[in-house]
Amino acid sequence: MNIDACLEELNPKLIHWRRTFHAFPETGWTEYVTTYRIYEQLQALGLTVYTGTDVVETSARMGVPSDQELxxxxxRASEAGVPEEFLNKVAGGHTGVVAVLKTGKPGPHIACRFDIDALPIEESDTYDHVPAEKEFASSLPGSMHACAHDGHTAIGLGVATWLAKNRDELTGTYTLLFQPAEEGSRGAKAMVEKGWLDDVDVFLGGHIGIEDLTVGQVAATTEQFLATTKFDVHFKGTAAHAGKRPEQGKNALLAAAACAQHLHAIAPHSQGATRLNIGTLHAGTGRNIVPDQATLTGETRGETNELNDYVFQEAERIIHGSASLYGVEAEMKVVGKGTSAVCDPEFTRMxxxxxxxxxxxxxxxxxxSLGASEDVTHMMNRIQARGGKSTYMIFGTPLPAGHHHPRFDYDEGVLKTGAAAFILLILECNQRGKQR
Incomplete structure (x- = not known):
């Protein structure tokens, strides 16, 4: 099998898919158009395709948007051409797709995961930003593929295309998971709890970028997955006239502001890296009103699950202490969670x-080193707990700006490299399965 000839044939499609998804970025649990477009491509390949509640466990989803946002x-998806019948199946934030190919011949069960969601970021429109220059920048204000998930989705479709074309030469079973809501560590657990990873022998995942590398470089394994907890906090106080009766008010804004300051003062831990960030704080309704409502969103991270638990427990203490200091109430809600994980080292040699x-x-x-969080760890840990092997690769590319930045972009040559890495490991695992 001539791999490079296959990749050259795939490459125009990879770029087209990447740009199509980039131009219509949808954030976690709202990826309706994205889900439909993936579904259409996979159906055309003759794979067995699942959507809606067949893909994710409803109760295991985290950080699902409000009914109004959904x-x-x-x-918006209906206006973009998604059929009503399909929308009914994925309604209520049941996005994501799973495709299965069974060869009917004994062999390993290999699962590959590709995340599909975007970020709430306003994309740059400057002339030196390639998506803007080449006219495939985000068409949705306030949303952007600033973490390469558009490329991951394209690679996934490329792998699916290759599998369908070469099914007669392969053995075993292949499950492709197009996962919603990776950002915020909200979606993987819902796929895991649905049982998609329970009988998998080999799991492959990967990410474009992370470090500023050259196209063609691939890290076979990844370390330093930071465990994480994402949380929202709502402070509820008492409104009052700021001039006439300020003493009757209980200031939720001040409680939230003090809380944010004190949270960033949590002591580091001697046993490893820890992180905390407060990303948003919204409060008040007018300059002459003692604010009775405030909401902040934040996250903790740790090099291990125990270190993340340390930061989160300290955060809980400070949140409720800040509320008490200002005489307001604080309600804390966990909206996402990721764990630490370790790749199996044999994938390097493979x-x-x-x-x-x-x-x-x-x-x-x-x-x-990843040095960040990725909820793919839920999948990796489930497979390893059941005797399977897992890895998470990193595909090198120059980065004109960092991840989660309005000018984030990458060299589209990395799409071919990423597809090659998945395909080659599939072939290697397939061959080893035959040798057994």
């Missing part, structure tokens, strides 16, 4: 051996 997103079959991979790095 309704607005569904209306990818090194397989990479000689393509020019798309120029160097295999044994390991690269």
């Amino acid at each position: 309704y607005a997103s569904e209306k 990818l090194e051996q397989a990479s000689i079959r393509t020019a798309a991979i120029t160097e295999v790095l044994p390991v690269l």
Whole structure:
């Protein structure tokens, strides 16, 4: 099988898919148009495709948007051409797609995961930002693919296309998970709880970028997955006239502001890296009113689950202490959670051996540090707990701006590299399965 010939044939499609998804970025649990477009492509390949409540466990979803936001997103999807019958199946934030290919021949069960959601970021429109220059920048104000999930989705469709074309030469079963709501660590657990990873032998995941590398470099494994907890806090006080009766008010804004300051003073831990960030704070309704409502959103992270728990427990203490200090109430809600994980090291040797079959991979790095959180860890841990093997790769590309930045972009040559890495590891695992 000529891998490079396959990749050259796929490459125009990879770029087209990437740009299509980039131009219509949808945030977690609202990826209705994205889900439909993925579904259409997979159906055309003759794979068995699942959507809606067949894909995610409703009660295991985290950080689902309000009914009003979901309704607005569904209306937008309808206006964009998503059929009503399909929308009914995925309504209420049941986005994401799973595709399954069964060869009917004994062999390993291999699962691959590709995240599909965007971020609430206003994309740059400057002339030196390639998506703006080439006219595929976000068409949705306030939303942007600023973390390469558009590319991950394109790679996933490329892998699906290759699997469908070569099904007669393969053995075993292949499950492709197009996961919603990765941002905020909200979506993977809902797929895990649905049982999609329960009988998988090999799990493959990956990410474009992370570090400023060159196209062709691939890290076969990743370390330093930070465990994380995402939380919302609502402070409820008492409104009052700020001039005539200020003593009758209980100031929720001041409680929230003090809380934010004190949270960033949590002591680091001697046993490893910890993080905390407050991302938003909204409060008050007018300059002459003692504000009775305030909401902040934040996150904790830790190099291990125990370190993350330390930061989160300290955050809880400070949140309720700040509320008490100003005589207001504080309601805290966890809206996302990710764990730590460890890749299986044998994938380094496997990818090194397989990479000689393509020019798309120029160097295999044994390991690269993520230094951030990824809810793919729920999937990796479930598979390893049941005796399977997991890895999470990183695909190198120059980065003109960092992840989660309005000018984030990457070299589209990385799409071919990413597809090559998945395909080669699938072939390597397939061959090892035959040898057993």
